[in-house]
Amino acid sequence: MSLKTYWEKIYQGRDAKPMAELAAVCCPQAPHVYNRMFDAFQRRTVLRLLDVVRPLYGKVILDLGCGFGRWTRLLRAQGVSVIGVDHALVPLVRNRVLDLRAPFAQMKLPDLCVRDQSVDGVVSVTVLQHLPHIEQRLTIRELQRCVRPGGFVLLLEHTGGHEGTNGDLLATTFPNPPSRWIEMFVHHGFSLLESRPCLVLPIFRVYWRVRATLRRYLWVRPATMVKRGTPDVPTVQGVYGRLNFLAYALLTPPSYLLERLIEAVPHLKDWMSQRLPVPQRGFLFRREGK
Numbered sequence: 001m002s003l004k005t006y007w008e009k010i011y012q013g014r015d016a017k018p019m020a021e022l023a024a025v026c027c028p029q030a031p032h033v034y035n036r037m038f039d040a041f042q043r044r045t046v047l048r049l050l051d052v053v054r055p056l057y058g059k060v061i062l063d064l065g066c067g068f069g070r071w072t073r074l075l076r077a078q079g080v081s082v083i084g085v086d087h088a089l090v091p092l093v094r095n096r097v098l099d100l101r102a103p104f105a106q107m108k109l110p111d112l113c114v115r116d117q118s119v120d121g122v123v124s125v126t127v128l129q130h131l132p133h134i135e136q137r138l139t140i141r142e143l144q145r146c147v148r149p150g151g152f153v154l155l156l157e158h159t160g161g162h163e164g165t166n167g168d169l170l171a172t173t174f175p176n177p178p179s180r181w182i183e184m185f186v187h188h189g190f191s192l193l194e195s196r197p198c199l200v201l202p203i204f205r206v207y208w209r210v211r212a213t214l215r216r217y218l219w220v221r222p223a224t225m226v227k228r229g230t231p232d233v234p235t236v237q238g239v240y241g242r243l244n245f246l247a248y249a250l251l252t253p254p255s256y257l258l259e260r261l262i263e264a265v266p267h268l269k270d271w272m273s274q275r276l277p278v279p280q281r282g283f284l285f286r287r288e289g290k
């Protein structure tokens with residue numbers, strides 16, 4: 001299976017309801033409440049970074065890897081001329097049918113059918129992390145070509161862990177530590193304006209540790225969650241999947257509250273993010289040069 005087919009499959013059969021939309025772009029098998037927490041903190045991170053480059057009114061901004069248009073809608077609401085770009089056709093067709101009042105184009109990264117220096121900014125949330133490392137570099141080079149000098153690239157990406165695979169063991173996530181994301185952009189003529197941790201997830205970190213230990217004893221495969229409503233699977237794997245799903249649902253509300261508390265204490269989130277590798281981080285780069 002190619003990565004493009006993987007994405008078309010992820011979107012296939014999902015309607016435009018918030019639950020289905022978030023499942024497609026966050027964690028497809030996790031409970032909705034967990035995806036909503038991710039969505040909420042991603043929005044907070046993106047909005048704080050956008051504050052640095054305001055005013056946005058009238059600017060031409062690409063929503064790179066737009067999916068169902070979460071960020072297209074947010075940017076449109078701020079008076080931006082936003083163009084949604086994705087290689088998957090299913091969400092693009094749906095966006096057009098729903099009339100999100102923005103143009104959507106099918107393009108496959110690393111190539112962008114966009115004129116040199118023709119865009120003021122790019123917003124890309126959890127997209128480059130899904131490109132193999134060589135394509136990440138080629139995409140950043142393409143962004144250097146398309147973004148006008150003084151323009152910006154806002155990125156929110158995975159910064160921890162190793163390559164993630166789907167059920168068929170196709171590698172679908174290619175994270176980099178923050179220093180490598182920054183190095184790749186600086187190498188292609190960008191400078192870092194700001195970087196912010198998205199979520200610290202202390203409660204889930206403890207849970208993941210406990211889960212890893214249990215898994216070793218129970219001999220179950222990693223990353224399996226069996227959703228409510230699936231037929232009973234009378235195996236250790238099935239029971240584990242159900243308990244895992246339940247644990248995610250139960251741990252999310254306290255995690256959300258703790259995360260908000262951490263944010264309320266000045267500098268605490270930054271301090272924690274230096275000690276705990278955060279799963280996602282936002283970056284804001286400025287395109288240098290003439």
Ligand SMILES: C[S@@+](CC[C@H](N)C(=O)[O-])C[C@H]1O[C@@H](n2cnc3c(N)ncnc32)[C@H](O)[C@@H]1O
Pocket residue numbers: 003007024025026064065066067068069070071085086087088091107108109110124125126127130131
């Ligand atoms: C995790 S989703 C994020 C969608 C959207 N940015 C959001 O946050 O709601 C990743 C998106 O990147 C798109 N994508 C992955 N590889 C791509 C490529 N090579 N070219 C264009 N889009 C790609 C996928 O189709 C998918 O819509």
